[in-house]
Amino acid sequence: MQSLSALLSAGTRRQGCRPWPRAILEAGDWSALAAHLAQGRFTLVSLWGDADAVHMALLDEATGEAGIATCLCPDRRFPSVGRIHPPAQRLERAVQDLYGLTPDHASDPRPWLDHGRWGITAPLGRAAPAAPAAPYAFLAAEGAALHQIPVGPVHAGIIEPGHFRFTCHGETVVRLEERLGYVHRGIEGLMGGASIEEAARLAGRISGDSAVAFALAFARAVEAARGIAAPARAIWLRALAAELERLANHFGDVGAICNDAAFALMLAHCGVLRERCLRACDIAFGHRLMMDVAIPGGVAMDLGPEGVSALRALVTTARAAFPELVRLYDETTSIQDRTVGTGIVKEALVRRFGAGGFVGRASGRAFDARRVQPYPPYNQMPFSIPVRTDGDVNARIWIRILEIEESLSLVTRLLDTLPAGPIQVPMEAGPGEGVALVEGFRGDVFAYVRLDGEGRVARAHLRDPSWFQWPLLEAAIEGNIVADFPLCNKSFNCSYAGHDL
Amino acid sequence: MRHLLLNSLLSGPLTEAAPAADEIATLAASLGVAAQTRLGRSLAIREVDAGSCNACELEIHALSNAFYDVERFGLKFVASPRHADVLLVTGPVAKNMAEALKRTYDATPAPKWVVAAGDCAINGGVFAGSYAVAGGVEAVLPVDLRIPGCPPSPVALLKGLLVLLDTANSPASRSGR
Numbered sequence: 094m095q096s097l098s099a100l101l102s103a104g105t106r107r108q109g110c111r112p113w114p115r116a117i118l119e120a121g122d123w124s125a126l127a128a129h130l131a132q133g134r135f136t137l138v139s140l141w142g143d144a145d146a147v148h149m150a151l152l153d154e155a156t157g158e159a160g161i162a163t164c165l166c167p168d169r170r171f172p173s174v175g176r177i178h179p180p181a182q183r184l185e186r187a188v189q190d191l192y193g194l195t196p197d198h199a200s201d202p203r204p205w206l207d208h209g210r211w212g213i214t215a216p217l218g219r220a221a222p223a224a225p226a227a228p229y230a231f232l233a234a235e236g237a238a239l240h241q242i243p244v245g246p247v248h249a250g251i252i253e254p255g256h257f258r259f260t261c262h263g264e265t266v267v268r269l270e271e272r273l274g275y276v277h278r279g280i281e282g283l284m285g286g287a288s289i290e291e292a293a294r295l296a297g298r299i300s301g302d303s304a305v306a307f308a309l310a311f312a313r314a315v316e317a318a319r320g321i322a323a324p325a326r327a328i329w330l331r332a333l334a335a336e337l338e339r340l341a342n343h344f345g346d347v348g349a350i351c352n353d354a355a356f357a358l359m360l361a362h363c364g365v366l367r368e369r370c371l372r373a374c375d376i377a378f379g380h381r382l383m384m385d386v387a388i389p390g391g392v393a394m395d396l397g398p399e400g401v402s403a404l405r406a407l408v409t410t411a412r413a414a415f416p417e418l419v420r421l422y423d424e425t426t427s428i429q430d431r432t433v434g435t436g437i438v439k440e441a442l443v444r445r446f447g448a449g450g451f452v453g454r455a456s457g458r459a460f461d462a463r464r465v466q467p468y469p470p471y472n473q474m475p476f477s478i479p480v481r482t483d484g485d486v487n488a489r490i491w492i493r494i495l496e497i498e499e500s501l502s503l504v505t506r507l508l509d510t511l512p513a514g515p516i517q518v519p520m521e522a523g524p525g526e527g528v529a530l531v532e533g534f535r536g537d538v539f540a541y542v543r544l545d546g547e548g549r550v551a552r553a554h555l556r557d558p559s560w561f562q563w564p565l566l567e568a569a570i571e572g573n574i575v576a577d578f579p580l581c582n583k584s585f586n587c588s589y590a591g592h593d594l
Numbered sequence: 595m596r597h598l599l600l601n602s603l604l605s606g607p608l609t610e611a612a613p614a615a616d617e618i619a620t621l622a623a624s625l626g627v628a629a630q631t632r633l634g635r636s637l638a639i640r641e642v643d644a645g646s647c648n649a650c651e652l653e654i655h656a657l658s659n660a661f662y663d664v665e666r667f668g669l670k671f672v673a674s675p676r677h678a679d680v681l682l683v684t685g686p687v688a689k690n691m692a693e694a695l696k697r698t699y700d701a702t703p704a705p706k707w708v709v710a711a712g713d714c715a716i717n718g719g720v721f722a723g724s725y726a727v728a729g730g731v732e733a734v735l736p737v738d739l740r741i742p743g744c745p746p747s748p749v750a751l752l753k754g755l756l757v758l759l760d761t762a763n764s765p766a767s768r769s770g771r
Contacts, residue, residue, distance in 0.1 A: 210689040216725045246694045249673035251641045251651050254691055275646045275690045279726035291720075298720055301649025301745065345652075362598070364659035367610060371656070381747065382649055421595055590647045593688075 097135060097153045100126060101160045110526040111317045113150065115161040120172050123164040126151065127174040130181075136447035139539045139556035140174060140184040142192035143361045144218065147171045149181070150528065150539060152447075157465055161528070161541075162339040166194050173199040180561055184526070188559025191281070192218035203230065206593065217282050233288040234260035234268040242575065248277045250415075253589035255268055264574040269567045284553040285331065289315060289389055289520060292550045297384045300553055300591030305331070305338040306533025307386040307555060307591070310540035313468065315389035316379075317527030318544050319520065325512040327391035328469050333404070333507045334383045335376075335498040335533070340368040340411070342534040343493040343500070346586055351422065353579040354431040362418050366411055376403040391517035401508060408501050419494055432487040435567040436581035439484065446561040451492040452585055462532035476503055489584040512530035520550030535588060557591030608660040612667070613753045637758055640678035640702065644695045645688030645727060649713040649745040654682065656748040669755050675702040679696040680758060683735070686714040686721040687728035699735050707738040707758060711751060716740050
């Protein structure tokens with residue numbers, strides 16, 4: 094069987110993309126790669142547009158080998174990957190909306206991010222004034238006893254906007270269809286032509302709960318493009334910020350999932366732990382959500398002794414308080430009754446979609462970017478990756494619980510081994526192309542960056558883990574009752590902002 | 595569970611003191627007295643994410659945790675604009691959200707007030723100038739109060755919302771929108 098690099102070598106190798114190679118393929122070789130994806134040989138990491146080309150990043154999970162294929166689109170069309178590999182469908186619809194590049198024979202030609210509100214079409218391609226948009230056609234579900242429930246984009250809670258169209262038979266959901274794109278801010282458009290500093294600020298504001306993960310992915314992609322490495326102390330501080338972000342979000346999620354089954358006591362206690370975590374981050378890094386901490390070349394600020402004590406105190410407090418909350422969750426039958434067996438996602442589906450984070454790991458896919466594409470300091474620091482196979486809401490809670498314990502341990506070890514030295518290397522202007530894969534709290538964040546020679550970003554693409562998790566939520570809720578949707582949805586906790594970009 | 599409840603009972607509340615009156619005076623001056631007179635001691639808030647990165651929502655959520663306990667001030671987040679006095683709007687107003695935001699406003703009974711929370715809601719923030727954003731809440735709705743920050747901290751949000759409450763013995767004058 095041919096390796097990924099052998100398949101890519103059929104095309105013209107582009108020099109300079111690091112650390113993953115990039116090759117320009119003929120349409121036939123591009124389609125052959127799509128067939129390998131459909132057979133499950135490789136995992137689709139992302140698919141994104143460019144001025145006159147479309148790219149896709151692939152990963153061979155068995156060997157860790159990764160690469161990028163490019164298909165030139167002189168006639169503004171490319172062979173659809175989504176036609177035979179559904180995980181690419183929404184990405185292709187986004188390419189069509191933003192760049193005006195059309196996937197040939199696509200199984201779903203509807204727009205995705207473009208709701209007909211921008212006044213133009215193909216804003217990042219050959220932009221043209223838009224004609225009035227046709228109403229969005231939701232997929233049909235037919236039957237005399239079926240009824241529809243439209244929800245959103247403005248929801249009842251304090252959450253992000255998106256539209257859910259439920260078709261139900263009595264209380265049972267027979268089809269959920271998501272419609273996203275409401276928080277599309279045109280970030281990839283703003284990044285093109287921006288200075289590296291401006292683009293880094295934008296990266297940290299793609300999804301506020303993953304400010305560190307996105308900033309880190311962007312920073313590492315820029316560093317790869319320029320062939321530089323951040324100093325050891327910066328690498329440790331970034332990892333510290335990334336683990337604190339994971340802790341804060343997991344504390345919040347465990348409480349919020351239980352709250353969606355009306356178990357408010359967990360929310361109250363987990364909310365306290367989350368707040369303590371954010372306050373420690375504020376002391377340590379000067380910002381509760383640690384925005385603009387990780388920057389290309391290192392970190393923006395050093396960690397002082399006061400920060401170290403705040404973080405150590407946080408670990409002590411959490412270690413004392415959290416086990417009792419876990420017991421409370423595990424021993425309360427009324428909450429278990431809601432979470433066990435609810436919203437099951439099958440292993441075959443998470444593998445097919447390459448779903449990362451707790452969604453993948455709760456359904457048997459032991460994927461973690463820190464392990465599969467090891468980056469420092471994780472390549473020098475043993476840690477365990479919890480995996481379950483039951484794939485329900487309960488399993489997604491438990492993955493978070495176990496990851497909290499792991500991250501608390503990592504924070505302590507990172508503090509114990511924090512190297513001395515500089516926290517930044519200067520970024521000199523120069524061309525280059527780089528990618529990075531970083532494990533955020535929600536899953537793997539992918540970044541691709543191409544720099545021009547003057548210290549500006551020519552093209553940047555950042556792919557949120559939610560792209561491959563949102564479609565599985567539609568599968569998870571099927572056959573469940575409407576009242577369990579909030580529970581399922583919160584256990585996925587997909588990002589709207591990260592996905593809509 | 596009994597052990598946990600008992601501990602919570604014995605350890606005392608985590609809830610912190612309210613921001614001092616003089617800290618909110620500056621913001622209060624920007625608002626005018628009508629809102630304060632109208633709203634008295636209670637405020638129903640409908641939060642609308644109009645294209646935020648979700649950081650503002652996380653900090654608005656934090657207002658309900660034990661440290662800030664926003665409900666002790668009579669501030670309550672409600673599920674429907676029909677029940678709201680105030681729309682708390684975040685984000686640069688993505689063009690894809692502009693109509694939903696306007697319709698939420700139209701569904702809110704008068705008198706009503708609009709708070710723009712966060713730098714994006716005030717002027718588009720880092721997203722200003724994009725083809726996909728309107729560039730701040732004011733591009734779509736009349737704004738009564740602005741709370742800056744990226745994101746505003748829970749304390750900053752709390753101070754801003756307290757301004758809307760009856761903090762002074764102000765005379766009744768014009769009615770709200």
